[in-house]
Amino acid sequence: MSERRKQFPFPDFESKWQQLWLERQTFHAPNPYEPGFDPPKPKFYVLDMFPYPSGEGLHVGHLEGYTATDIIARYKWMKGFNVLHPMGWDSFGLPAEQFAIKTGLHPSVATARNIARFKSQLKKIGFSYDWAREVTTTDPGYYKWTQWIFLKLYNSWFDPQKKAARPVDDLISRRRLEFPEESDDERRDFVDRHRLAYVTEAPVNWCADLGTVLANEEVLDGKSEVGGFPVVRRPMRQWMLRITAYADRLLDELEPLDWPESIKILQRNWIGRSVGAQAMFSVCDLNNVITVFTTRPDTLFGATYMVLAPEHPLVDQVTTSEQRAAIEEYRAKMATKSDLERTDLAKEKTGVFTGGFAINPANQEKIPIWIADYVLMSYGTGAIMAVPGHDERDFEFAKKFGLEIRYVVEPPVAVESYFTGEGIAKNSGFLDGLPTPEAKSKIIDWLEKQGSGKRFTTYKLRDWLFSRQRYWGEPFPIVWRNSRHEALCESDLPVVPPPLDDYRPTGTIEPPLSKAKAWIRLSDGATRELNTMPQWAGSCWYFLRFISPNEANRFVDEDAERYWMSGNEAKNRRRGGVDLYVGGTEHAVLHLLYARFWHKVLYDLGYVSTIEPFHRLVNQGMILGQDNQKMSKSRGNVVSPDEIVEEYGADALRLYEMFLGPLESTKPWSMSGVEGVYRFLARVWRLVIDENQEGQWQLSSCLGTVQLSTKQQKVVHSTIKKVSEDLESLSFNTAIAQMMIFVNEFTSAEIRPVEALRTLLILLCPFAPHLVEELWWRLSASFAGFEGMACEQSWPVWRDEFLGEEEVQIVIQINGKLRDKVTVRKDLGKEELEQVALASMKVQEATRGKSVRKIIAIPNKLVNLVVH
RNA sequence: GCCGAGGUGGCGAAAUUGGCAGACGCGCCAGACUUAGGAUCUGGUGGAUAAAUCCUUAGGGGUUCGAGUCCCCUCCUCGGCACCA
Structure with missing residues (x-):
């Protein structure tokens, strides 16, 4: 076919025009105060999710969103807008590094080659990108500022009163006033516990095949999202970002955004805000309490036993000597199981009695304490009050182990087994007769007065595990001295990774950077942080760098940021952001949540002018192969x-x-x-x-x-x-x-x-x-x-x-069925339409011997005759 | 299991506030022009029927003069979450 003459000579003119657009800078958008900037022109920022340049090159699926935004960009230019339409490369991260390991090429070489390939592919399609604004996350001039933003996170804390990030210096001076006798080390420990970027020893998702830990968001069904390798939980010392502090704002400030409702729902579910109460149960014969979280405090009188997660810190103390062997056996069995295996066993409940008892604060009854893997250490307090009459899981467990089931909510219609809906409280002392919402509120007030509970909100969202044991990522601008972390100065940025020849995982939990002996040690005895940042770091703020990609003194030029990110409503310019952002649904809870979090921190600290980064979001659908299957190399259906x-x-x-x-x-x-x-x-x-x-x-x-x-x-x-x-x-x-x-x-x-x-x-x-x-x-x-x-x-x-035309075609229906069409003058009145309809031959035939009950006439549309 | 998005010809799909179901394209059929056609142009094309006509938007019920569109139930496909207390 390629031998045949083309139907029009596109091979002769496509590159000609592409070159002319480039030479004449047709699609270069000037910033404020730059030559050619025209203040009265409205602005339009239209953005694609920038790709990570893989070795495979682009396929037609990538181009759907890119084509859509390009058409919009060109259209907006023609409508008289100043249009920002940039493109860049998300070139750090696991996929790029896996590819490099596979091919044996150094990541920097492979990345440069892949970028060149992607760029030439995009250029051949005639996209109107302003290539003068191209950014690359692996460029030191770019990741200098990624590291700079990390320092801002490190040097900030979340002020719960103001619900905003503030410099950590404020916290230090405040603390000094409040506790003047505190030692410097104690004060540092306190401050370190409040930073937005902090170090913690916690169970993490370790993937041995990838040689790194992963964020919760990167683990699917107990396997790594990249590669599908098994992931196990193990405790490790890691960097975390305190995204949970922003849970409420990430939820509430999502509402006014022009995003698909389905994406908002995905984010809401991921954050998983759950309003209820904490209740404290004292443990019999021990000077200790078990705190539980519940969304149904109104069922407290129905709590007939308690369950701790197997990993709960109080298990040891609660367990009696007779039960210790059984408990230890159960805990050991759980420890060897991956998360996947644990959830797979979900069909049949398992658990062991600890031998210990606690006191139900509502009725002072003694109730047994069990451990079971259906209670998760990572949610709530890792302990529950079990109400088998009104919870499916507790019901199953109680049935299996013969525990008491007590009904404390009267359902509107009688049900067997358990009832989880709302109803009227019963068998609940002073709550009896109250509908669920009132009962909830009353019992919480009572708990608070007793000092054995309080109103409480829990979230599914966990803090963001931010360090990776990889080579191909941004190094942390952090050094260690006397086992304490310290931030580098801004003047030390960028921290450039050492040029390692062997950048493969070490096979242990040691990051590959540990191989760069000379790079690690600083002259003053401090050592560098060996972890690197995850792939998401660079994409958390790239849309800001596009605004002033060559700005040397700031991560983004202030005036230009205010111009391009401003909202169109004059009354509320904080409600701004990218005017149109197009990309795939796969980033609904990863990139889009992380980027919103960083943006809010930058806003709180006064570095950007809007509370949200992306005002309007559109998800392009997936393009399948010709065989209706997902496009993939292995299926051989990639176009x-x-x-x-x-x-x-x-x-x-x-x-x-x-x-x-x-x-x-x-x-x-x-x-x-x-x-x-x-x-x-x-x-x-x-x-x-x-x-x-x-x-x-x-x-x-x-x-x-x-x-x-x-x-x-x-x-x-x-x-x-x-x-x-x-x-x-x-x-x-x-x-x-x-x-x-x-x-x-x-x-x-x-x-x-x-x-x-x-x-x-x-x-x-x-x-x-x-x-x-x-x-x-x-x-x-x-x-x-x-x-x-x-x-x-x-x-x-x-x-x-x-x-319009002077004449329109009118449909004539009898009992809703099409019988005739007539052409009449436009805007003919109802009465005239009825006359025309009745005059129709076909209508007369169809209505012969029958009576016309009713006539509905809609001008310019139709006449419907109801006939019996 | 829960949440979300869907289900319309042989195929991709259209269809303001409920108002001619199937625009447009692919494919297919016929014709024209041609040495030729895998080019181009013209016409046809949801199904059943000889025809008038009847049927048709996953299936069933409902509201309405009138339902692809609104309400209720069921089934199927895709995406997300998954013992979240």
Whole structure:
């Protein structure tokens, strides 16, 4: 096929226009105070999720979002906006390093090569990126500022009163005032416990095959998200970021964002705010209490036993000597099991009695304390009060081990076994007769008065495990001295990783950086932190660096940040952010949550002007292979953009990416579909260009400057309207369909009015920019109105008076079924419509011998006769 | 199990406030032009039927003059979470 002559000569002109756009800096957006900056112009920041440059290159799935944003960017330029549309590379992190290990190439070499490959692929598609703003997370000039932001996190704490991050210095001086007698070391310990970036020894997700720990978000079903290797829990000393401090703000400030509701729900579920109470149970014969969290404090009188997680610190003390052997056996069994195995056993409840008892604070009854793996150490307090009458899990456990079941809530309709809904309290002393919400509130008040409980909110969200035992990541700007961590000065940034030849995992928990003996030791005896940051670090703020990628003195230029991130509502400029952010759902709880967290910290400390980074978010759907399966190398169904550009051209690729269906939905690729839009582009070409006897392309002889017919006028203006409106709602597929209708209409015209073609070319320009520029340029040789480049024309405006006709077709129904169609004057009144309908021959036939009960007439639409 | 998104011709899909179901494209069929067609142009194309007509938006019920669209139930597909107290 490639031997065949192309239907239009895209190979001759695509690179020509790409070069011209570059040379003339057509899509360079000036910042405030820069030459060419035009203050009255509105701004528009349209952003893609930047890729990590893998060795595989791009496939057509990546390009769907990129094409959509490019069309919007070009459209906004034509609408008179100053458009920020940048691209860069998320080049640190596990995938890049795994690839490097596989191929034996140093990550820096492989990364540079992959970036070059990705960039040339993107350039061939004619995206209007402002390449002067390109950023690379592995560039020292970039990660200097990633490290700088880490220092801000390290040197801040979360003030619960203000619900905001504040410099840790404030905390130190405050502490000094409050506890003047405290030693420096004690004060440091206190401060270190409050930093937003802190070190802790905690059970973490260790993946031996990857040689690193992983964040909760990176572990799926007990396996690593990258590679699918087994992950086990083990205690290790790690860096954490205190994202949990922001849980409420991450939830509440999510509400006003223009994001898909489904993504908001994913984030809400991940944060998992749960409102209830803590209650304290004293342990019999021990001077100790077990604190539990419950969302149903109203069922306290129904708590007939307690369960501790096997790892709970009080298990040892509670266990009696008779039960110790059984408890130890159970705990040992649990310790060897991975999280996956533990949840797999979920079908059948297991557990062991500790021999110990606690006192139910509500009724002073003695209740047994068990341990069971259905109680998780990582949630709530790691201990529960079991209410088998009103909780499914407690019910199953109580049934299995013959524990007492007591019902304390009367359900609205009688149920067997257990009832988890709301009802009326019973068998609950002073709560009896109260509906659930009132009972909850009353028992909490009572607990608080007794000093044995309080209102409490728990979250599923855990602090963010921020260190990795990897080579290819940002080094921490931290050194250790006398087993204490210390921040480096800003002037020491960037901390550049040592040029290791052997950067593979060590096979132990020691990070690869431990191999760089000389790099580790500083002259003053301090040693460097050996962990590196996770992949997500660089992507937490890249959208800010795009604003001023070469700024040397600050992570982002202040004026430029205020300009590009500002909201469009004058009344609330804090409600700003990127105007349109397009990317896949896979980042719903990882990147999008982390980036929001960093942004809020930067906002609190006064470094950025908006509380949220991304005002409007759109998720593009996945593109499946032609076999309806997920595109993957192993299935052999990957479609590369290179072959499409070669065969059909960049414009056909762009157009098909948008024509195959709505942006948000999952849909399969089809090669014959590509041919379809390719044929459409060829029809546009032939609308303007003919082939002469010698086989050369020349302007068509059918072109002319003639008056448009009413019908043509209507097609032109309804196309302007449809394309404009569909672009605003990102309905690219239907916009293209309308342009096809336009072309079908004018293909059959004897003389093709140049004015109409000019409008079509402008509308098509954001979609198929190369073809349009070429035709525009060729037309400019013989016709007026084609000065400059097509992409610099202003967007056309439709006029309603050309949309309508004097006559409209009216549908006549009998009992809701279509019986006839008539053409009448537009806006004909109801009474006249009824007369017209009754006069119809078909209606008279159908209603003969029957009575017309009712007539519904909707002007310009239909008449429905109800007949018996 | 829970939460979310979906289910419309042979295929990808359209369808303001409920108002002609299937726009547009692919595929298929026929014709034209051609030495030729895997190019192009023109016409046709949801299903059943000889036809008038009837049926048709996963399935069932409901509201309505009128339902792809609103309400209730069931089934299926995809995505997320998963003993979260």
